[in-house]
Amino acid sequence: MGRPVNAAALATRLRDQGIFGILLLMVIVCVLFVPNFANHDNFVNILKRAVPLGLIAIGQTFVIVGGSLDLSVDVAISAIAVLTSLILNGRVENIVPAIAVALAVGLLIGLVNGLIVTKLKVNAFIVTLGTKLILQGILFSNFNNFAGKAPIEFDRLAYGDIAGIPFGVILMFALAATAFVVLRLTKFGHHLYAVGGSQEVARLSGVRTDRVLIGAHMLTGLGAGIAAIFIVSLLRSGGPHVGDGYDLDSITAVVVGGVPLAGGRGGVWGTIAGVLILAILSNLFNIFNIGAFAQQVLSGAVLILVVAVYSFRVRK
């Protein structure tokens, strides 16, 4: 065609790294202009609030990169949280088994989602919507309130810290770093991007697309398990609604962070930036006493705006 590729390269750069610039800009603006923002306690607060969403959004990043999706994470978190809480039953010696079960159930839910998506070839949106509703049915019919109890020692996860940095924050960044390594440096990660880019191209190049997608779904399930464990530590118990909202919020964070819904590009640090942006927004809403309704309107507007910028096509 002959047109210079500069415009396309710029749009690419915007998509891949723009979110960090936005985050930085946001922080600077808030520090300068928002009262009560720029202090140690508030920063720690923002980070702590970001942790549960961060944990699940990291998991969601995998499926979306692969061109898939998981809408069932909210109920998965709630169900696993209740289960974990029940197993803990207030006893220290149950901590290890509880964690093991939580992670195993998360992997299992992911496995089921992955199998249905790949073997029955049903659209991920539909599949995970279905598993969400099924899990919801089972959960809500048996529990309408918190159940079980975490022992005091379990508090350490959500309330402890190392050198002033909360455990949860360390966990979130450690998990993000691990996810980064997996996505960028492992064969699985390379194949996941390929599957997201074009399942057919990947298949014809010998990639085992089914296994890759099942693996991605299992990692998302694992993320739900980890998030559930953290939430149980945070709330000292688990209830059927503790995961509410994390389905759409995690997808929002991933997409705002630069991974297209179709997959194939982007990364986990973008997701973390997206999570932090949402956390800062939430913080601002509190500082300015913005009501819940307005919060939702603003969050929705931010999502649309950011994705519109990503989709901006330079006129040839």
Next chain:
Amino acid sequence: MIDYTDNLQNTPILAIKGVTKTFPGVTALADVSFDCMAGEVHALVGENGAGKSTLLKILSGAYRPDQGTLALHGRDVIFRHPSEAQAAGISIIYQEFNLLPDRTVAQNIFLGREPMRGPFVDQAAMRHQTAALLDSLNVAIDPAAMVGSLRIAQQQVVEIAKALSLKANIVLMDEPTAALSLHEVDHLMTLVRRLKARGITILYISHRLDEVFAIADRVTILKDGHWVTTRPLAEVTRHDLVRLMVGRELDTYFPSKAVTIGEPVLSVDHLFVSDFLKDISFTVRRGEIVGIAGLEGSGRTFLARALFGAERIGSGTLTLNGKTIHPHSPREAIDAGVGFISEDRKHEGLALGLSIRANMALPSLDRRQRLGWIAQSMERQTVTELSRSLEVRAANEQVEAQYLSGGNQQKVVLAKWLATEAKLLIFDEPTRGIDVGAKASIHQLMRDLAARGVGVLMISSDLPEIIGMSDRILVMRNGSLVSEFMGADSSEQQIMQAATGTLSDERLAVAS
């Protein structure tokens, strides 16, 4: 008893035995059998729908045959997945690129076979090996470049490099030169010879018979899914090949030129588009075919898109049959009577998931509707007539476009524009990747349309086609019209010189 040396010599490296493959509504291959010997360049030719691409997909493990078997080195094999074919030493280069635009060149080449260092992908090794591979092909492409940012010709090279990196002993090529310039074709020919010297067997689909004669040892002809013959190239002539492919004598390859040329159908005056197209002026007259030649990137497709309302026009006038038109969108262009047969028929020309009928009816739905309801019988009639006059080969009008061969797909695209009764038709690479028979019928159609008073503008990178079909040839370079030739008086050299802006004589590797 068994003389092993004799066996090794006579055992074909690849044997195709009784292979049959059908799709809904189409039998792609019927009981096809032939052999490939080790180290030969084996050409596979045939008309559209002959089954060549399907056969390659079966060989590469992408499809499984409904009946029949493949044998490698004398032993029967079944490929359940492309990775198994790869592991068996078979490597394929597709006609439609199998690349991921959002990944780098290195990542694309090593997809599925990433070099590892411990548990991690060895990115440095990937980059180095890619650089070495591209060097050996004599191309300057950055291994870290995003494939989506490369030109078509460069993407093609990446495809070839990818297949070569598999160190396969059988390489399958499906129309590898369709999108290459003469210079790049030259490179590929050299490459194929190098591969052959290394003992690699090459099975090569091409519609360019010149290439087949230049490079192949033996040729197999398929027709309508059946095997016709397998012969050494030394024993056949071009004439023979064409006759065996289509079953009739084709003594002239292009329809005769225009006899009477009338009033201007399209007038373009001082067209400027987007800082790129500068001061373009030309006319297309009734009865003539105007060909546009030029190198990739010279602006030919851009010009076509501007005429079709797909690019914003900066300044200039367009006049169609005496009326000034200002197409701001393809819809306005279509209403004004312009049709555009794009070079990318899979993504821009057809809705692959829709039926032949739906595709053909699409741009002219308005003509057969009242209050939003479409007159079904009118539509059926229109589609049937068009399918018949264009000789579209398919079981029926409900067959989905994605199952048609390239030539038939192109005919469907042409049909849909004919249904709009367009006054100007712009063809962009109308016969790329299409066999001789369908090519001839499309050329004849273009000539008939021109004679009927439809303005015909043809963009083509195929110099024999440009010279053979055009009454006048316009050459573009860097967004401007630099030369005009009368079709009868032009030579490939002249056009090339104008297109490249050099006065020196360029040796054309693949002579007409």
